[in-house]
Amino acid sequence: MRLKFRHKITFEQADKLIEKYYDGYTTVEEEKLLQDFLTQTNLSAKYKPEQAIFGYFETKKQKPAFNIRPYIRWTGAAVAILVLAVGIQTFAWKNSASYAYVDGVKITNKNEIKTQALASLSNVSADNNEVEQSIENLNDNGIMQQQLDVFSGQGE
Amino acid sequence: MLLIGGFGILPKLQAQSDLQISKVFDQYGERKGVVMVELSDEMLDGYDFSLFKSITIKNNRAAADFIRKCLIKDELGAKKVKQVVANGVPTSIYLQLPRKGEFYRLILFNETFKPEHKITLIYIESKNDSEDVLKLILKKK
Numbered sequence: 342m343r344l345k346f347r348h349k350i351t352f353e354q355a356d357k358l359i360e361k362y363y364d365g366y367t368t369v370e371e372e373k374l375l376q377d378f379l380t381q382t383n384l385s386a387k388y389k390p391e392q393a394i395f396g397y398f399e400t401k402k403q404k405p406a407f408n409i410r411p412y413i414r415w416t417g418a419a420v421a422i423l424v425l426a427v428g429i430q431t432f433a434w435k436n437s438a439s440y441a442y443v444d445g446v447k448i449t450n451k452n453e454i455k456t457q458a459l460a461s462l463s464n465v466s467a468d469n470n471e472v473e474q475s476i477e478n479l480n481d482n483g484i485m486q487q488q489l490d491v492f493s494g495q496g497e
Numbered sequence: 498m499l500l501i502g503g504f505g506i507l508p509k510l511q512a513q514s515d516l517q518i519s520k521v522f523d524q525y526g527e528r529k530g531v532v533m534v535e536l537s538d539e540m541l542d543g544y545d546f547s548l549f550k551s552i553t554i555k556n557n558r559a560a561a562d563f564i565r566k567c568l569i570k571d572e573l574g575a576k577k578v579k580q581v582v583a584n585g586v587p588t589s590i591y592l593q594l595p596r597k598g599e600f601y602r603l604i605l606f607n608e609t610f611k612p613e614h615k616i617t618l619i620y621i622e623s624k625n626d627s628e629d630v631l632k633l634i635l636k637k638k
Binding site: 438439440441442443444445451454455457458460461462464465466 | 526527528529530531532533534535536537539540549551552553589605606607609615617619634
């Protein structure tokens with residue numbers, strides 16, 4: 342097993358390479374060694390200029406700061422819509438559901454409601470003799486004819 | 498979708514709000530001696546109604562007068578008015594109102610004096626022609 346040392350070159354070697362670098366005599370391989378050396382995090386401050394040159398202090402991509410405000414706004418809007426929709430549905434349901442009031446008491450039993458509805462219908466339907474008589478003459482001419490018949494003596 | 502569904506029902510609720518008789522339901526619906534019924538879609542199968550509201554009031558002459566006044570105003574906008582008059586007083590009134598949106602609207606009123614004084618007021622909305630609805634109701638036992 343081969344151990345991989347972080348410091349591929351010593352400080353002394355690094356110093357020499359830096360000097361050589363400034364003189365413009367370093368090879369590509371040496372510059373690579375130097376770069377590796379300078380990318381270490383625990384170097385003394387004296388290497389900072391070289392680190393800057395080799396891009397160690399490369400400006401980090403600034404992550405856009407997390408801004409919660411748009412999320413709050415959208416969440417708020419979604420909640421508002423939901424509440425409004427549920428409210429409307431509830432309102433609509435309450436108002437559309439079948440019910441009856443008998444002497445001020447609300448009834449929701451379907452059979453009872455239906456019984457009450459049929460009872461009210463029967464009040465205006467053929468059970469009533471007066472209404473039944475009029476049904477047969479529901480068209481306007483019929484009513485007129487019925488009244489005219491009274492005068493002509495045929496209505497009796 | 499919820500919103501659309503929610504708003505979709507509003508026109509139905511408002512359809513009778515322009516009528517004077519809506520005041521009768523509001524004022525007398527929950528009183529003693531009164532039976533008020535409202536049927537929504539699920540209970541109206543077989544009748545082809547979209548809305549059925551009725552109110553029956555017993556022994557309340559003031560209510561009868563109030564209803565008559567409301568009917569007189571609603572009559573003004575009616576397409577057809579049919580009445581059964583007994584002793585000079587209309588005992589049955591049928592108002593066929595102009596179609597509002599997709600609904601035909603119908604008001605039925607009946608007043609009897611024997612064995613007790615009883616008023617029945619019915620409001621119906623239907624997609625079917627009000628003439629057909631009227632015939633259907635009046636013949637239905």
